[in-house]
Amino acid sequence: MTVRADADPLPRTAAGLIRRGEAEAGAWRFRLDEDGWRDLVEALRHDPLPFVTLWADGRDVHALFLDGGERPLVASVEPYGGRYLGLSPVRPAAAPFERCMQDLWGFSAMDARDSRPWLDQGLWSATWPLSDRPGPVAWPPEPPDFRPVPADHMILGSGPADGGHHAPGHLRLALDGGGAVGQAEWRLGYAHRGVAARLSGLDAAGAVRLAGRVVAGASVAHQSALCRAIENATGQAADIATTRSRVLLAEIERAATHLLDLSRVARPAGAGALAAECERVREAILERCGRVGGHRLLMDCVGPGGAGDPAMDDAAASMAVGVADLLESARDRLVRCRAWPGLEMRVAGVGVLEQLVARTLGVGGVVGRASGREEDLRRLVPGYRREWLDSGVRRGGDVAARIDLRLAELGSVARVLRAAAGSAPAVARTLPGVGEGVGCAEGPRGAVWYWVRILDGRVAAAHVCDPALAQASALEHVLVGAQAEDVAMIVRSFGLSAAGADL
Amino acid sequence: MALLRAILTRGFRPAIRLPAVGTMAVFHVETGGCEGCAMEVAALDGAAYALPRAGVRFVTTPRLADVLLVTGPLTRAMAPVLEAAWHGMPDRKALVAVGACAIDGGPFGENYAVLGGLEGRAPLDASIPGCPPSPAAIVAGLAGLLGASEPSSSA
Numbered sequence: 001m002t003v004r005a006d007a008d009p010l011p012r013t014a015a016g017l018i019r020r021g022e023a024e025a026g027a028w029r030f031r032l033d034e035d036g037w038r039d040l041v042e043a044l045r046h047d048p049l050p051f052v053t054l055w056a057d058g059r060d061v062h063a064l065f066l067d068g069g070e071r072p073l074v075a076s077v078e079p080y081g082g083r084y085l086g087l088s089p090v091r092p093a094a095a096p097f098e099r100c101m102q103d104l105w106g107f108s109a110m111d112a113r114d115s116r117p118w119l120d121q122g123l124w125s126a127t128w129p130l131s132d133r134p135g136p137v138a139w140p141p142e143p144p145d146f147r148p149v150p151a152d153h154m155i156l157g158s159g160p161a162d163g164g165h166h167a168p169g170h171l172r173l174a175l176d177g178g179g180a181v182g183q184a185e186w187r188l189g190y191a192h193r194g195v196a197a198r199l200s201g202l203d204a205a206g207a208v209r210l211a212g213r214v215v216a217g218a219s220v221a222h223q224s225a226l227c228r229a230i231e232n233a234t235g236q237a238a239d240i241a242t243t244r245s246r247v248l249l250a251e252i253e254r255a256a257t258h259l260l261d262l263s264r265v266a267r268p269a270g271a272g273a274l275a276a277e278c279e280r281v282r283e284a285i286l287e288r289c290g291r292v293g294g295h296r297l298l299m300d301c302v303g304p305g306g307a308g309d310p311a312m313d314d315a316a317a318s319m320a321v322g323v324a325d326l327l328e329s330a331r332d333r334l335v336r337c338r339a340w341p342g343l344e345m346r347v348a349g350v351g352v353l354e355q356l357v358a359r360t361l362g363v364g365g366v367v368g369r370a371s372g373r374e375e376d377l378r379r380l381v382p383g384y385r386r387e388w389l390d391s392g393v394r395r396g397g398d399v400a401a402r403i404d405l406r407l408a409e410l411g412s413v414a415r416v417l418r419a420a421a422g423s424a425p426a427v428a429r430t431l432p433g434v435g436e437g438v439g440c441a442e443g444p445r446g447a448v449w450y451w452v453r454i455l456d457g458r459v460a461a462a463h464v465c466d467p468a469l470a471q472a473s474a475l476e477h478v479l480v481g482a483q484a485e486d487v488a489m490i491v492r493s494f495g496l497s498a499a500g501a502d503l
Numbered sequence: 504m505a506l507l508r509a510i511l512t513r514g515f516r517p518a519i520r521l522p523a524v525g526t527m528a529v530f531h532v533e534t535g536g537c538e539g540c541a542m543e544v545a546a547l548d549g550a551a552y553a554l555p556r557a558g559v560r561f562v563t564t565p566r567l568a569d570v571l572l573v574t575g576p577l578t579r580a581m582a583p584v585l586e587a588a589w590h591g592m593p594d595r596k597a598l599v600a601v602g603a604c605a606i607d608g609g610p611f612g613e614n615y616a617v618l619g620g621l622e623g624r625a626p627l628d629a630s631i632p633g634c635p636p637s638p639a640a641i642v643a644g645l646a647g648l649l650g651a652s653e654p655s656s657s658a
């Protein structure tokens with residue numbers, strides 16, 4: 001092999017290796033060849049570059065990282081013969097994405113930690129439905145391929161239809177003789193609707209309307225993240241008024257969803273009074289959103305930049321004041337309900353998510369923060385100030401910490417609503433549009449990311465990343481060792497929505 | 504029934520206290536939507552509306568249910584599950600679609616993973632439109648199932 005004399009010395013950082021590729025979208029997406037991708041995977045073994053998400057667009061595979069913890073950086077590679085080198089050996093958080101890509105496009109990750117199907121249960125109308133050449137379906141479908149469990153364990157399955165008011169998913173537990181969980185495994189895909197495929201072909205407004213219906217508890221987050229991605233692609237930033245109302249709406253949604261998740265965990269924890277109080281406060285917030293904003297769950301309340309909506313901005317400001325009042329007046333009662341002595345006994349030390357596991361599997365949001373991770377995308381979102389984002393509560397990673405952090409964040413929502421309503425936010429810098437964009441939001445349950453490619457004013461390809469996927473894989477670890485009767489409570493303390501995991 | 508109507512006409516009141524009336528046992532299945540409709544059904548089941556006190560109980564097995572309440576578009580993966588729930592119910596049962604998705608697919612019409620709504624696929628005893636319908640609208644739809652004639656202003 002000859003070495004060109006003028007070749008750059010091999011960069012040592014993973015980010016440097018990505019940037020050596022061919023720039024395809026602004027200065028943030030680079031195409032690597034097979035060798036470049038292999039070097040990247042090798043470098044990621046030692047380089048802590050944070051991984052966000054992995055997807056395909058029919059031709060290429062793309063991996064999104066956060067350079068320096070804040071700048072989106074995408075590495076793209078074209079799979080050769082439908083195969084690419086998997087990231088999961090060096091970024092375990094990539095594993096569920098690899099499995100989804102295998103199901104949707106038939107791209108297989110070499111060296112993957114797990115290559116079993118994730119979304120496709122064999123009931124779709126085609127295999128690899130999003131690839132150029134979808135395949136036929138085998139009938140009858142293959143039975144599920146669960147991990148083997150020890151012979152002396154008892155299997156206990158629940159879902160996908162258990163009478164609960166939540167998206168469908170099946171949780172399979174292997175219990176030892178003492179009723180403790182020896183192994184936990186999800187079977188998901190029941191709620192897969194093909195969101196990414198449906199986004200293709202829509203205009204900006206239609207795409208944002210659909211994004212508002214991806215996960216109802218994070219409707220504003222999904223709408224805003226897609227808007228930011230579209231604005232990034234088209235070089236059209238949101239103005240001050242729009243930037244501010246997105247912050248207000250996001251915080252109102254955070255309060256409503258935190259209250260929902262709190263009531264969902266409080267019931268199985270036996271704290272009926274806390275659950276009831278959360279339900280009443282939440283209903284009062286939703287009622288106000290419906291009356292003032294026109295939609296109880298804030299769907300269709302966010303629009304792409306350029307199309308400012310002064311009526312919506314006024315409504316957001318008015319809702320914000322009302323919601324801040326409601327939260328402040330509810331505060332003492334919520335604190336009293338939390339102090340009920342029986343509750344602490346049920347939730348302390350139960351369902352612990354270790355910080356390292358949270359980091360390895362990419363769990364952020366309330367759950368990640370309750371495990372001591374400093375993960376809050378609001379620091380990257382225009383309109384926020386860093387000093388608004390604190391909570392200062394214990395972070396033991398257990399159910400108690402997740403309850404306490406949500407309660408503390410209800411207080412900070414009220415503070416942010418008051419501060420943001422009266423401030424002139426900094427707006428995003430306008431960059432020249434390159435036809436492709438990345439956008440994010442810190443939803444009530446964690447980071448929401450969108451990537452879009454826009455052609456002639458329409459979405460040509462898109463990727464959606466919701467925190468639920470990482471939460472589902474983290475729960476498989478957290479549930480091990482838990483008592484069977486605590487499982488429902490632990491799962492709900494994550495605020496997991498299968499609608500967000502399946503997409 | 505008068506009591507169900509009372510919820511409707513008085514609008515939202517936190518924790519309305521209602522003595523039990525004739526009962527309706529509802530088994531709720533979310534078949535793959537955004538959870539918006541499911542969250543509004545959950546609100547009815549919680550302290551804010553306390554629908555169980557009005558006689559509408561949510562049950563955790565189809566074997567005890569009179570009504571199968573569906574939210575979300577019917578995904579291909581959920582179709583066998585929904586069918587099993589329906590056959591698991593005792594006779595004299597009703598099927599109710601709540602929300603645009605469950606009725607005709609709404610934003611999630613037929614594709615490789617989704618069959619669409621229940622309309623035209625199964626005989627519906629009630630459909631409650633909306634994306635999502637409000638809790639009050641869902642109560643109105645359920646009340647209609649019991650044969651009550653609702654004042655039109657309450658829907």
Ligand code: SF4
Nearest residue numbers: 536539602603604634
């Ligand atoms: S009808 Fe609307 S709110 Fe209900 S599940 Fe479908 S998209 Fe969500």
